[in-house]
Amino acid sequence: MALRVGVVGGGQLARMMIAPAVELGIDLRVLAESDGMSAALAATAVGDYRDAQTVLSFARDVDVVTFDHEHVPQDVLSALVDAGVAVRPGPEPLRHAQDKLVMRGRLQELGMPQPEWAAVAGTADLQSFLDAHGGRAVVKTPRGGYDGKGVRVVSSATEADDWFAALAEDARGGALLVEELVDFTRELAQQVARRPSGELRVYPVVETVQRGGVCAEVIAPAPRARGRLADVAARIGIGIAEGLDVTGMLAVELFETTDERLLVNELAMRPHNSGHWTQDGAVTSQFEQHLRAVLDLPLGETEPRAEWSVMVNILGGPAEGTIDERFEAAMAQHPSAKVHTYGKAPRPGRKVGHVTVVGEDLDEVAYEARAAASVFLD
Known part of the structure; x- marks a missing residue:
């Protein structure tokens, strides 16, 4: 019988777990909040993730429960654990992603650099x-x-x-x-995968570009981040993953300050926007890695497939029509670009997809990724 993973939440992160689940022979089941969500293809149930009975019923026949988001209430998570369900990440680690005050206090105890x-x-x-x-x-x-x-x-x-x-x-x-108010030169993100048995894999630290508080672009690996800076970012990620007992993917958002320090901004215990580049640019995508990790399977290599990867979010989409109507044009004009759409209706500021380009010349890769994403916008 195939291993069964239940994902609570039907958004684009659950959607992007579907392909690697199929490749690994995993039976992926999704509890979606409503009909027609991004991960509808794998939605075996629709219901309120805040209702313990709904989630318990969904989790009855799976080997492990994981998440598309961190918003499942603690009492629901505890009910799952009390019922003998493997929950990864568990309630205690997730508290630090759900409550920023809890996170800050615990990171202080761990001696992590932060504002x-x-x-x-x-x-x-x-x-x-x-x-x-x-x-x-x-x-x-x-x-x-x-x-x-x-x-x-x-x-x-x-x-x-x-x-x-x-x-x-x-x-x-x-x-x-x-x-x-941190005086920073740029924002970075460090991803770490950890399985219950303790095995860890670290991805290259990446640079993230925010616009209006939303991630717009990711450059992997982060330029000028080899050597000491990369080592410090990796140590921070590993220390948090182990210190909080995280299982699955962990993303640590970082500030690089004007005096070349790294400070922890926020955490996410799931696949993260900063890791979308791994779908096309790394040996093992964050989505496959998350499934491996929560099932306690051996983790995959995290090495980049090319010198550079640039991921550009498609924010908002076209003013008229659908994303799919622009898909063919983007493919024709930018054949080196990999386009991923989320099955969402366009709306100002909404993440409706992303584009990734990989290659050996950063300027060329960035140009192609930005140009391909712009095809979807008016």
Whole structure:
């Protein structure tokens, strides 16, 4: 009988696990939030991932449960574990991806380099932090933010009043996270795969380019990141994977500062946008690697297939028509580009696909990837 992996969440990350699952002979099953989602081809159930009975019913006949996102509540995760389901990553590691205050506290215990930060419960706390850090800082909601959501740069404590008010109405209570405004030269990402038996594989550190809080491009490996910088990034990734007992893929988003330090920004315990280049540019894609890892199978090589890979997200899509209507034109005009679409309707700012080009000349590779992605935009 084929090994059975249940993925909670029907988005594009689950969609991109389908092809490697087929190649590995894995029976991939998806619990989608609604009909017609990106991973509809593998959706064996539709339901609310926040409902324990729905998730338990879905997980009844699989060997391991993993995730397309980190939003499954802790009580649902605990119910799975109590029922004897293998959950990877487990509830405790996932807490650090679900709550940024929990993450910051644990990374501090592990001695990981990170921005100066504090938990602030009200305007007075936030103003004190601002006064001590040059009058500007980054405020984040601890739970639920992604792609620039739940993040603000503030210069006055009153700019977070609505978030403090929302916390006061939330039965869970809590505080906001405030961080120093880091003077960074670029953003990097380090991916690590880890299986329950402890085997680890490290991918090359990559450079990510953000626009409007959303990842727009990834260059792999990161230019000017060989030697010491790459070693430091790898050590940080390995230390977090082991320190938090992560199983599956881990992405560590990093700031490279003007004085050449690396600081941990955020974490993701699943395949991540910064690793989409691996589909076409690495010996083992992050999606295949994640399946191997959560099933505790031997991990694959992470070496690049070419000198450079550039991944460009297709953000928004065409103003009229569908993504598929532009697909043939992109293929004809840019035959070296690999185009991946997510089965999503176009919408401003929405990730509806990505393009990857690999090759030996970075300027040429980047040009082709950007040009191919632009075919899908108006």
